[in-house]
Amino acid sequence: MVKQIIRQRKIIQMIVAIGVYQLVFVQGFNLFYLLAATIVLGGITGKTFCRWMCPVGFISETINTLMGKDQKASLYNYHKVGCPIAWIQGYLNKQSFVKIKLDPKSCTRCGACDNVCYISALNKEYSLIKPTKLDPALSYRCSKCLDCVAVCPTGSLSLKLDA
Numbered sequence: 001m002v003k004q005i006i007r008q009r010k011i012i013q014m015i016v017a018i019g020v021y022q023l024v025f026v027q028g029f030n031l032f033y034l035l036a037a038t039i040v041l042g043g044i045t046g047k048t049f050c051r052w053m054c055p056v057g058f059i060s061e062t063i064n065t066l067m068g069k070d071q072k073a074s075l076y077n078y079h080k081v082g083c084p085i086a087w088i089q090g091y092l093n094k095q096s097f098v099k100i101k102l103d104p105k106s107c108t109r110c111g112a113c114d115n116v117c118y119i120s121a122l123n124k125e126y127s128l129i130k131p132t133k134l135d136p137a138l139s140y141r142c143s144k145c146l147d148c149v150a151v152c153p154t155g156s157l158s159l160k161l162d163a
């Protein structure tokens, strides 16, 4: 069920992004309220706005796909620069209530999660499975695309409350 939702991320992002655009640019919703809402959301889920809700993120990702650009490199660069919402939510990746957690008992060390993640694939000091390396899911660049969760064949990565 979770994997099916993740696989529909771009459709969900398109629908929510149109809603956000309407709210801000048609209805005139105050941008400071939007910023406040994203800070609260960031405290709960970390950086989820960019790749699940943001109109600019949706357009940027779509253009890159249509141009056949290297998705990993462009996403990595995009989430390195970001915007105020991305910076704040990215910082909250370490503090958020919900985090991506590994179950080391069921993990077969196939490496599929590290290969699909644009942070660990491009930065050898990061890994979702190697305890001696930095966790990309806690990096401010992690945009909660959840590709790592979707690709895991054993369900060893999942979203969990950080109790």
Ligand code: SF4
Pocket: 100, 116, 117, 118, 119, 120, 136, 137, 141, 142, 143, 144, 145, 146, 147, 148, 149
């Ligand atoms: S959600 Fe997973 S695959 Fe996506 S950027 Fe974060 S750690 Fe990498």
Ligand code: SF4
Pocket: 102, 106, 107, 108, 109, 110, 111, 112, 113, 114, 128, 129, 151, 152, 153, 154, 155, 156, 157
């Ligand atoms: S994809 Fe899943 S099983 Fe494979 S290394 Fe990552 S967490 Fe372990």
